[in-house]
Amino acid sequence: MTRKPILLMGVALMALAGAAPAWAQSDANSGETPQTPSAQSSATEEEILVTGIRASLASAREFKRNSDSILDAIVAEDIGKLPDNNASESLARLPGVQVSRYADEASGILIRGLPDVGTSFNGREIFTAENRTVQVHDFPAGALAALEVYKSATADLIEPGLAGLVNVRSRRPFDFKGLEIAGAIRASYNDQSKKTNPNGNLLISNRWNTPIGEMGALVNVAYNRFYYNNAIRYTNGGVDPVANSKATLPAGEAADFRLPYSVGLYYPRGLRERPSVNGSLQWKPAHNLEIYADGLWQAFRNQGSTESFDVSLLRAAPKNAAGVEVPPTLSNIVRVPGEPNKLVSVSKTGGYPAEMFRSTSRDFTNTYQAAAGFVWNTGRAVISSDFAYTFSEYGANERSLDSQTASAPPVNVIFEKEKSSWFDLGNYDMTNPANYVWRGYYEREYYVSGAGIQWRGDVALDTEIGWLPKIKFGLRATDRDAKRRQGNRYAYTPTLNIPFASLPTGSLEQVQDGFRGDGPPFRNWLMPSYDAIQGNAEALRQLSYASLQKIVAANPNDQGYKDALQQFSTQAIPMDPYGGFYAKESSYAAYASAGYAFDVGIPIDGSVGVRIVNTDGRYVGTSKVTAVDGTVSAVTDTNRQNYVDVLPSFGLRAKLAQGLQARLGFTMTRTRPGFGQLNPAFSLNRNTDAGSGGNASRYAFFGSGGNPDLKPLTSKNYDATIEYYFGRNGAVSGAVFYRDLKGFISNYTRDVNDPVYGLIQISRPENAGTGKIKGFELSAQSFFDFLPGWLSGFGAQANLTYVDAKNQLPAALGTAQPMVSLTGLSKWSYNLSGFYEREKISLRLSYNYRSSYIDFYSRNSNDQQYTGQSVRPISRLDFSGSYTPIENITLTAEVNNILAQPFSNYRYFNETQYYPIDTRYEGRYYSVGVRFRF
Template sequence: MNFKAAALLGSTSLASLLLAVPANAQDSGSDRPAPVQKEDSIDSVPVSDIVVTGYRAALGSAQDAKRRSDAILDAIVSEDIGKLPDNNAAEAISRVVGVQVLRYNDEAGVVLVRGLPDVNTTFNSREFFTADDRVLHLQDFPAGVAAGFEVFKSGTSDLIEPGLAGLINLRSRRPLDVTDTEIAGEVRGSYNDQSKAFDPSGNLLLTKRWDTPIGEIGALVNFSYVRTTYRNADRYADSAIISPQGFGVDDPSDDMTVTTPGVGNFRFPANAGNFYETGVRHRPAVNGTIQWRPNADLEIYAEGLWQAYRGRVMRDGFNVNFERRSIDGVPPTLSNVVLVEGEPLKAASFTKTGGYVPEFFRATQNDQTDTYQAALGFKWKTGRATLSGDFAYTNSKYEANEDSLDAQLATAPTIDVAWDVKGSAIFDLVDFDRNDAANYVWRGYFQRRFVTKGDGVQGRLDLDLETDVGWLPRIQVGIRASDRTALSQNNNRYAYTAGLGLPLASLPTGELQLIKDGFRNDPQPFQNWLMPTRGAIRDNVEALRQLSYAAVQDLTLLFPNDNGIREAVTEFANEEIPFDPLGGFTAKEASYAVYGQGKYAFSLGSVEADGTFGVRVVNTDGRYSGFSRVNNADGTSQIVPQVSRQNYLDVLPSIQTRFRLTPEFQIRLAYNQTRTRPGFGQLNPSLNITRNSPGPDGSPPQYAAFGSGGNPDLKPLTSKNYDATLEYYFSKNGSATVAVFYRDLRGFISNYTRDVIDPDYGRIQINRPENAGKGEIKGAEASFQTFFDFLPGYLSGFGVQANVTYLDGTNALPTVLGEGARQVRITGLSKWAYNLTGFYEKGPVAARLSYNHRSDFINSYNRNSNEEQYAGEITRGISRLDFSASYEAIKGITIVGNVSNILGKPFNNYRYYNETQYFPRDLRIEGRYFSLGVRFKM
């Protein structure tokens, strides 16, 4: 969804813009006093004689927030966001220097600051989260709510604890920032070139202030709605690697046949396939604020927010299995084998006959999120002291309801496959009639009911005291307490029905239809197959449940010793899915913080210096519970309750210093320590352990068991952070800055598959979150922005904004038995990221062209079971180009148009199966968006 400049359209005074961006950018909740201003502050300029609008206003306000902040930060204000061609808050923040985003299904999701996802999020300087997460899902945040964003890259002691990567604060509009009644908004329509759908969006802002006998009163209400329809296509090759003569498979004696003469053993992915996801997202939101100022020294406010998500999703997958085993035990035959030139152990293409039949599915899902926050606060100044407080309750819940039909082909067709064509595998089913319903067999039915939720209360009190000490003009102290709960529960059941050979067309879901793909001029030969429609599946859920129940009952007669089939009979006997103790966890966590901070100022000759020093002390007390399951080799299992506790104290010092060399030049130096808590799901103590049987000769297996789950022994990610910046402000909207930074960290959390020695099970291979070892991040940033006001005539309307970030980060992998820790690139971190934006703004016309790029990054590391090493998955560099333009047709009415993802570059990653060799993994194609709308202000 695009950010709307609802409250800042048309001519806007500099004074009102500075109200929208507090002088102290940390004071975004209007609950703390502004810092002491210096004589060269922009506040010393007579604001009544200055009027700025549009991009200049936005860039100038954001620049001023950066310039005067106690911390190192970058900011975006609403006018700036409103004129970016972006779909959501995460998209807009990706324009900030040092910020990258991970995109999926045509929208940005995870936000990375300086390459790291460990970012805390606040709303008006208070904690805000989605469901059971610790952070807000920024893609869900409604555009119309935001007045601005602050990305803190170094923390001060009065901030809620930043993550390793920093803190992102979202500010809402306040009614007393507006001088009179205001009605503003936007209506827009968008078109996606892959989904071929038109979607509406809009927001409406109503604000009013009154001067009454009891003081100033302001009220604001904002409505926002965005709908997006998407269709993405992905062709993939599996991450598992096999070979004809047993490399990487369980039973090397069951070899497949290779008829091509002259080729030896070689490697290829175990699977290839297509994956399509189609969906419609609805995001309504309402927020409101009431402010009351009885006098100049007291302000009381109340605010509330409801933001929601409604999704209707359909996922289609078609998978071809190239492993040598098959249902009837007959291995496949490979012919026409071509090896990669210069890599004789790597297949380029071949033909497969026999073996496994291809399998496919259609999953339908309805899901939704509702997040509420209500807050009360005050700010009271008496003499030298300013006391402020903020108290809030947050509740967020996410639910998903999924029903999926599985199918397979009746026989195994001949398949031609090539493993690397324009970024991933392509395949074709030779002589297969995709329109013949007799070729499709029902394979199974899956149902899932998932809910995750969280709530929390929080409160804070802050005292700001002016002193008579020349070098220490202010002292700040405060306390904060919060109490969080989180819950997740995933109940599901599956009926595997392939053994009955029932035709897919015999199900109570009507006539089969060819699915729609999402490719755009792609070389994939096989793209479509028959399935029931989404509506036919969801309208016949109970009939499919009853049919599945009857099917698994019949299968118990054919396979009386199959424990899975017997369990399915029990699970499908009733309409409601049985509760699964292994499918959830609960968490309860309280934190208590106290801080003390001093603001200091002194002179070194002609150089003025100021800054802050302080410490924040935080105690965290948590209780996390779930269930573990142990599956024995004889088919029996045990359910074991699990409870873990953590209690730890963090002492987090910080110091920031700014040297004002001239009115234009300043240098900042900063040091602080951070602790990033593990996610509640990561701390889930539940494990699923499956024991292995001894070999036929009684020999012990390589692994006594395999396991997966959470990790209650995770520790917070700790970091010591060093920052330095050189900043040059040569005009009200022109600046050049350079920053260098270093992070000394330990305990970076990611999922790993590795070997451990368990006291109960022996040597097991387990996949779960782990703390990596010691690591470091070194980096540099540079940014520049200006308008070319010195040029003559229409040329003075041009402007430019550019930034670049370099990152070099490594950490030690979790140790492997018998090996030392290895230093590797940190996952998700790109070495290079840059943004280049060109502006034009003159008279009624404004336009912006934005280019964004991030270089390749590591997705994950995995340990190969048959090779004593780690391998991983890497994503290639990603580029994006967006355009927006507007024309003020009449005063207060502006026509706007955007084009997003002009280049249409695909997402592309590669799976390494040893240190140097890889196969393509995924090629994902996303849509382009075109939008046209009208902004208005009255």
């Protein structure tokens, strides 16, 4: 069949075919507006199927152009072909979006400087376990049709977070004309793990005319599998005055400098899998009525291992048989010129032994969502309703085996070489099993879950009034719960001096690092294998129990050892009564909005509306309080919150000329605190390491928990854009934005001098004070169709974002409340992409950059000021290409993280001086595959 007008993968731009998918029409931009069939059966059979980068850019452009909101979107180039391995990686290519990365994948998302991003799937709220949002990177790219980032709200949109809303879009059977079978198979090789990973997706869809109306069915299956292997050199972020320690200095050397508490190596690695299945049924019993049902299961599986080596520079050795505590000796002290309180390098002998562990874990996520609804078009009114049930769970099982050196090895440290510490252990033989002593065994079980129902009803009324063409109103109700249970136990055994090689885990193996080329002088040590630890858990438990019996007999008054003995007396890990919480929360929302349109020499349209939301929640936890005399008491705390938010919104679009339009917007948004953050439980624990030297030994107690007094974050948002659209896929746009926010939540650590407990270090979430975010975005995209011949296949896309964001530190941290840069936010970020697409060839080269940012703030020891830990700028370069030798078969090749630039950060210990912290080396991926479509 010869196809002539343009169909862009069942999305926007069916102008020549006579219809556009409902979700790409301007009337369906709201996250709560129902979807209608994406391709009308009356559409002509004469069309040209356009796929690839051109189609993706054109579809996303039209969606942005016709939206009631200020947004950006990414549309799959073809079925199962977003430009990256997961949804978060793709979002990083949009203006105003920044992501954090760990273990070779993008995870956390910030929009215009804020991490509080609402998430929805096909317009419905979705979440992971006890969280309020879904982990977007859990969506395999092969399962998705589009990603939509709403940067401003409308009244009918599910209330987004402060940052905005990410809507993940899948396909439905009416998106296609009939039988559709499409998919992809791909193999990826990681140059650090040295493993090959299979990935794939398959979509089958069909639609039929039956005596009871038109029906359609679709199922889409996706599977991603990745081995990852990172290598991290680190310097401990605790930067201490040496005067706080018991370290011995050379004669005449003043104790007026600071140095990190320890240095070490850290190797996270594992096998990560993400299976996903989504399906949809659609039925049109009449031309103006559609009934549908959707289902989703997405999962995460991880089999991980983390190897750690840490050697303290300041900690004194445990008391010897004579009861004498032996401090470390520092020598070869080289100070930074002009900065006498900071060191270039140092050597250490004596003190505390080096510590190692291998943590083995198996964790999983299952998220299910089932939904059904209808869309009834009466002519002047569209009436719709949607009901959904969501259940999500996350569980983790961890077993960690710890060791330490039989004696303290010498350490020679250069604090900053290739952006982090560089050290060796002199002539200490770390390949000799006799130099290892068993230090302990740790087990943990963790489980969180959440379930929720949501219902909405909407009416969109065509008024037939020229200046007030449309009115929308609707109701929404949700009911959520969230719960957590966890337990852990630890047997601390170094006092028994048990040879590490004698454990039931068998012979020791050399830990393999993930460094490329030349790494640090010391990088490998001995540990039992992953399987040896996981496969001998019961034997390790029994050994721990027997060992603790001996330790308790020698320390009959130590309650900590008694508690550990009791915990290891059963095969199952006892659940911690203080480690759980339960939350129950309902919300009720009503909205009304009106679309307006008039002409004042130029056409103007837009919408104005208000959304009113009532939140009613109950949050329960159990506090653990350790008295000065060591006795422990438990108190069950319940926190109730009930509040109403009134969220107005206003948007205006002015069509200034052909293809040129401007927008103005004002919205109010808010984000509820997380369920775990609202947990009223608080734990106060005695410091068992007091007096051993170093910063941590200064505290008598440590306190941590949630904060029942947290308030929702609120923000007033002002936006303005200018947009110019040209050609079939060309666009240039600019945006300025301003956010006036209050109550941003972060975890903060502070010191409290209590008259009863003494010096306590407390860590918990706090509402910050007021904050301001301002910035601008620039973006452009086009194929160079005006060039002659093969040159017309070139195209480019670029965007630039600048964000200046500050907020006050919480009042609880002190009276000064200084304004500081918002955590996690880079001031500058940009993306550059070059394309070539012509006939059978499609190529893309994409560069991403984000400038430095603050990781977190905390107080240094003995300081009354807060300083930050900062991350250095990072760049990323990715390539993808495809070749279509025959119709419907495409060969693909990709290289991700070509530059392989290591992640690195550094810790300030005053306003101008810092020590480097981590340098993390991540994998480079090479992929080849094939896509098919019939």
